[in-house]
Amino acid sequence: MSKSLSHIFLPAFGGAALAIAAAVVVANRDYGQSKIETLEDRIAQVEAQASAASEMARAEAERATALDVKIAEVQAAAAERMESGVTLIASAPDADGRYGLGRAALVDEIAAWDVDVLPDGRGLPEGSGDVFTGEEVFAEKCASCHGDFAEGVDNWPVLAGGFDTLGDKDPVKTVGSYWPHLSTAWDYIHRSMPFGEAGTLTADETYAIVAYILYSNDLVDDEFELSHENFTAFEMHNKNGFVVDDRSELEYAQWRKEPCMENCKDSVEITMRATFLDVTPEGGGDSVMNHATTNDTPTFSAVAASDTNAQSVDAGTADVAAVDPALVETGEKVFKKCKACHAVGEGAKNKSGPQLNALLGRTIGAIEGFKYSAAFKAAHDEGRTWDETAMTEFLTKPKAYMKGTKMSFAGLKNEDDIAAVIAYLKSFGG
DSSP: OOHHHHHHHHHHHHHEEEEEEHHHHHHHHHHHHHHHHHHHHHHHHHHHHHHHHHHHHHHHHHHHHHHHHHHHHHHHHHHHHHHHTTOOOOOOOOOSSSOOOOOOOOOOHHHHHOOOOOOTSOOOOOOEEHEEEEEEHHHTTTTTHOOSSSOOSSSSSSSSSEEEEEETTSSSOOOTTSSOOOHHHHHHHHHSTTTSSTTOHHHHHHHHHHHHHHTTTTSSSSTOOEEEGGGGGGOOTTTTTOOOOOOHHHHHHHHSSOOOOSSSOOOOOOOOOHHHOOSSSSTTOOOOOOOOSSSTEEEEOOOOOOOOHHHHHHHHTTGGSSSHHHHHHHHHHHHGGGTOOOOOOOOEEEEEEETTTTTTTOOOTOOHHHHOHHHHHHHHTTTTOOOOHHHHHHOOOOHSSSTOOOOOOOOOOOHHHHHHHHHHHHTOOO
C-alpha cells in the first residue's frame, strides 16, 4: 500500500525552506560586509582631510607669527629712526651693482625711440617742402581745425599772428609770435599731427607744412622752401624771449618772509566803489548794500563811437541793384574763406581783420580803432584807395600787392572767384 502524500511533500518543503534561509543569510552577510568597507573608506577620507586642514592651519599660524615679528621689527626700526632724528621719507640709498634684470638695449631699439628733433637740427630727417605744397597739404590735413590760413577754427589753436600781443593781458601765443625754436614745431607736427592720424605725415609733408606756417606768420616769402639743409639757419621771432628760471636764487627769499597780518599799510585809499563797478548781482539775495555816494569817486565820460560802421551800412544800400545777384551769391560762397578774419553786413565789427562794409572807394587803412600793419598805415598816408583794380591785385596775391602786410591769406587763384568776391563786397556799399 502506497505512503500518504503528506509523508512525501513535507520533507521536500522543509529542505527548500532551509536552502532559501541559507541563501538569505549569505546575501545579508555580503551586503553588511560591503557597507562596512564603504564606511571604512569614508572614515579614512575624513581623517586625511582633517589632517591636511590641521597642517594648513599650522602653516598659517607660523606665517602669522612671522608677520607679527616682522611688523614689530619695522615698528622698532621706525621708532629708533624717529628718536635719532632721521626722516622716514629720506631717499632710498643707491643700489650697489645691478639687479640682474633685462639686457642691454640694442642700437636699433634705441634708434627706434630716439626720434626727437633738437634746436640744433639733430634728429632731422632728410627732406624738403615749399610754401605752395605746404598750403595744399595744410588745407587737406590741418585746415579743418586750424583754418585755411592758420587762424584757428572755434576753440582750436591759432597758429599765425599775435606778434604785438605778448605784452598784453591776454596774449595770442602762436608758432610765429611765441615759439622760440622751429624744431619744436617740426617735431610736434611730425609725431602728433594730423589729429586722429598721428604719425602719418612724411618728412617732406612736414617740411612743407612748417614752411606754410612760417609764411602764414609773414616770416618767409611765398618762394621759400624749408629743408634739412637750411633748417638751423632760420631764427624764430621769439628766439630770445625766454630766460633761465633763476627765481629760486633771486626771488624765493623775498617770497618766504613772514606775511603781514595787521596794520600793513599806513593808510588805505578807496579808488573805486562796487556800486560803480557793477559787481553786485541783480537781486542781491539776503545781502545788504551800504549806501554809497559819488563823493571822492572817479568820474567817467562817454566817448562817442566811431560812425564809420554806420556810414558803411548806409552806403551799403546804394547801387545794390547794379550788382549781378548770381555773381553776388557765388561771391558769398567764396567769401567763406575770408569770414574767419573779416565781417560784412549790418552790425559788422572788426575781428582779426577790419570790417569790410563800403570797402570799394574807401581809403586804405581807414577803419578807426583797427591796428593796421605798417604797410597799410603807409598806404593810408599816401591816400591810396580801394577800387576794383586794387582789390583784384590784392586778392590775387596779398603779400605781393601790400608788402609787409600781416594778413596770412595766400590769395585767390581763380579770376572768377575774385570777381565774385568783389561783387559780393559791392553789395554792402562802395
